[in-house]
Amino acid sequence: MTLSTSFERVSLPLEHDFTISRGTQTEAENVIVQIEDEGGTTGVGAAAPSAHYGETADTVEAVLPDLLAAVESVDDPHALAEVERRTREVVEDNPAARCAVSIALHDLAAKRLGVPLHRLWGLDPTDVPESSFTIGLDEIGTMREKTREAVAAGYGTLKLKLGTDRDREVVEAVREEAPDATIRVDANEAWTARETVANSRWLADLGVEFIEQPVPASDPEGLKFAYERSELPVAADESCVTLADVPRIADRCDVANLKLMKCGGLLEAKRMVHAARAHGLEVMLGCMIESNAVIAAGCQLAPLLDYADLDGSLLLAEDPFDGVAMPAGEIDLAGQTRNGTGAVEN
Numbered sequence: 001m002t003l004s005t006s007f008e009r010v011s012l013p014l015e016h017d018f019t020i021s022r023g024t025q026t027e028a029e030n031v032i033v034q035i036e037d038e039g040g041t042t043g044v045g046a047a048a049p050s051a052h053y054g055e056t057a058d059t060v061e062a063v064l065p066d067l068l069a070a071v072e073s074v075d076d077p078h079a080l081a082e083v084e085r086r087t088r089e090v091v092e093d094n095p096a097a098r099c100a101v102s103i104a105l106h107d108l109a110a111k112r113l114g115v116p117l118h119r120l121w122g123l124d125p126t127d128v129p130e131s132s133f134t135i136g137l138d139e140i141g142t143m144r145e146k147t148r149e150a151v152a153a154g155y156g157t158l159k160l161k162l163g164t165d166r167d168r169e170v171v172e173a174v175r176e177e178a179p180d181a182t183i184r185v186d187a188n189e190a191w192t193a194r195e196t197v198a199n200s201r202w203l204a205d206l207g208v209e210f211i212e213q214p215v216p217a218s219d220p221e222g223l224k225f226a227y228e229r230s231e232l233p234v235a236a237d238e239s240c241v242t243l244a245d246v247p248r249i250a251d252r253c254d255v256a257n258l259k260l261m262k263c264g265g266l267l268e269a270k271r272m273v274h275a276a277r278a279h280g281l282e283v284m285l286g287c288m289i290e291s292n293a294v295i296a297a298g299c300q301l302a303p304l305l306d307y308a309d310l311d312g313s314l315l316l317a318e319d320p321f322d323g324v325a326m327p328a329g330e331i332d333l334a335g336q337t338r339n340g341t342g343a344v345e346n
């Protein structure tokens, strides 16, 4: 066996500027990783680095040569656990870079076995939650318009970004435009614990499903305060980064929001799912703004989830990769005809 590896940075312009409580993004930089076996079968993955977690395309490109050298030294496309362990030894941090390698290797392993990745794991592709579609922060008129577009396109679950002094007005406007939609909100750490409790009352009146990361991750006591008093379930995203965070959040939220780019690999994501379940938490898989080279891998985990927020590729103007079909947020894992993660270059 001789595995060969390569990587390439791509800039992905967004369909619309994307604003959350922390700032605005107009494009996403992903780094595509490919691992090829001697027969020419190629596994593909990507890193979607997030500056919030200390990574950029530059830091990803800086560590990938060492990570890929570790893959080549193991030289076994089915040694998924060994490679994930070795890459973690080589680079302890940089989870997005490690995750790109993990995804590419899983894609290659499943392709070599001639099955979609979820089949390799033995998961039921018919039992998956639908993905939400995210409406970023904007002028209320624009948010109304985006909501109308999403409803017209058939999306049944919307995720609203909040964290301004217009939050109530925003949710009321969106609820008006989408009376039947499931609406969840994400404050991205913008509220205090007391604001969260107060906001939860009118959010509950507006039929909101849950509140994601209301308070800063640096305030675990605030998360507990909010969780214990909120009218609505609370999900932890920024407070739930790695496996070690799962027991830490277990008594202060209802839902653990995992992301591949936070945890560093597909095996680690599965460990987090099971740890969260063991602690009585529900499980959501979110994403960064990222190509189908990542999203398709996230879709493979969908049968393990209660909630999916896998709209990263849908927010791009153009994605160089096609992935698992997701018409109006319905993740069509059962209809996946390609082996591996299902990601393929357009």
Ligand SMILES: [Mg+2]
Pocket (backbone or CB within 6 Å): 186, 188, 212, 213, 237, 238, 286
């Ligand atoms: Mg979030």
